[in-house]
Amino acid sequence: MTEIFKEYTERCIFFVFKEKISKKRCNDVLIAIVIITIAVLFALCFIKVNLAFEYKRRDVNDYFAVSIFIFNGLIKYKIEIPKVDTKKKGLFFRKVKRKKKAKSEKKEKLSYGYILESIRQYRDFMDKYRVFFSRIFNYLRCKVNIKKLDFDITIGTDNAHHTAILTGLCWSAAGIIISFIHNNLNLSKKNISIKPDYMGKKLKVDLFCILNLRIGHIIIVGLIYLMHVKPFRKLACFINMAQNQTNHIL
Numbered sequence: 001m002t003e004i005f006k007e008y009t010e011r012c013i014f015f016v017f018k019e020k021i022s023k024k025r026c027n028d029v030l031i032a033i034v035i036i037t038i039a040v041l042f043a044l045c046f047i048k049v050n051l052a053f054e055y056k057r058r059d060v061n062d063y064f065a066v067s068i069f070i071f072n073g074l075i076k077y078k079i080e081i082p083k084v085d086t087k088k089k090g091l092f093f094r095k096v097k098r099k100k101k102a103k104s105e106k107k108e109k110l111s112y113g114y115i116l117e118s119i120r121q122y123r124d125f126m127d128k129y130r131v132f133f134s135r136i137f138n139y140l141r142c143k144v145n146i147k148k149l150d151f152d153i154t155i156g157t158d159n160a161h162h163t164a165i166l167t168g169l170c171w172s173a174a175g176i177i178i179s180f181i182h183n184n185l186n187l188s189k190k191n192i193s194i195k196p197d198y199m200g201k202k203l204k205v206d207l208f209c210i211l212n213l214r215i216g217h218i219i220i221v222g223l224i225y226l227m228h229v230k231p232f233r234k235l236a237c238f239i240n241m242a243q244n245q246t247n248h249i250l
Contacts, residue, residue, distance in 0.1 A: 045216030047071075050147070057205035135224050141184055145212040149181075149190040154204040156197030167196040 052067040064081040126133070153170060157163045171194050181187050 045214060045219065047215050048212060049215055049218065051211045051213070053207070053209045053211070055205065055207040057203060132225075136221055137184075139220060139224065140213070140217060142186070143213060143217055145186045145188065146181065146190075146209065147188050147212050148208070148210040149187060149192075150206070150208040151191070152193045152195075152204075152206040154195045154197050154202055156200055156202035158201060160198050163196045163198055167194060170194045 047070065050069040052069065054063075054065045054067070056063040065078060066081070067076065067078045069076055151174065155163060155166050155170065157166070174192055174194060178187075178190065178192065
């Protein structure tokens with residue numbers, strides 16, 4: 001009877017010891033997984049990415065595309081955005097697949113008033129999202145390298161006088177923007193061309209820009225965008241209020 005009890009006790013001790021070892025191994029594995037995950041995410045934040053923005057406008061037809069290049073083009077991804085909806089709250093884009101043949105669309109008449117209306121809509125859009133863009137710019141300031149900036153625009157109206165005025169305004173705006181970029185960002189290469197067309201109504205815009213930045217910067221910009229969206233904006237306000245109350249108590 002004593003031997004049976006002794007053997008039973010030894011088995012119990014063995015199983016308890018084995019269970020402790022298995023729990024310890026599980027904890028070690030979980031800690032290793034967490035450390036590896038954090039290390040991978042930390043390494044990803046330092047990977048450099050090239051973002052290529054392409055915008056084309058032919059009279060009243062728009063085309064906008066964003067391309068992402070990682071590891072010198074080893075990984076590529078492209079998003080085509082045919083239209084930006086500026087009337088809704090927030091930034092809304094629609095992703096489309098590339099088609100072999102584009103359907104013909106009805107073109108509106110291009111006039112001096114239409115161009116001024118487009119400028120007014122752009123100004124209203126920038127005023128509406130000024131806070132959002134200013135936050136992004138303040139964060140990306142001196143962190144982004146503009147490797148290439150090509151801007152080519154051709155303007156034409158029925159009136160030669162109006163065409164000359166619009167061309168001069170475009171050159172003035174381009175000079176202000178380029179000076180602002182030089183003072184706040186790193187611009188490596190640029191090519192600006194603004195040409196008038198006195199033969200008829202015409203609006204041709206070609207914009208191509210390549211930005212070089214890190215994935216960590218993109219993640220931070222994404223968080224800034226989420227804080228700009230209404231549901232997340234309430235959460236951000238709640239966090240700021242909690243921080244202010246904590247600072248006031250301390």
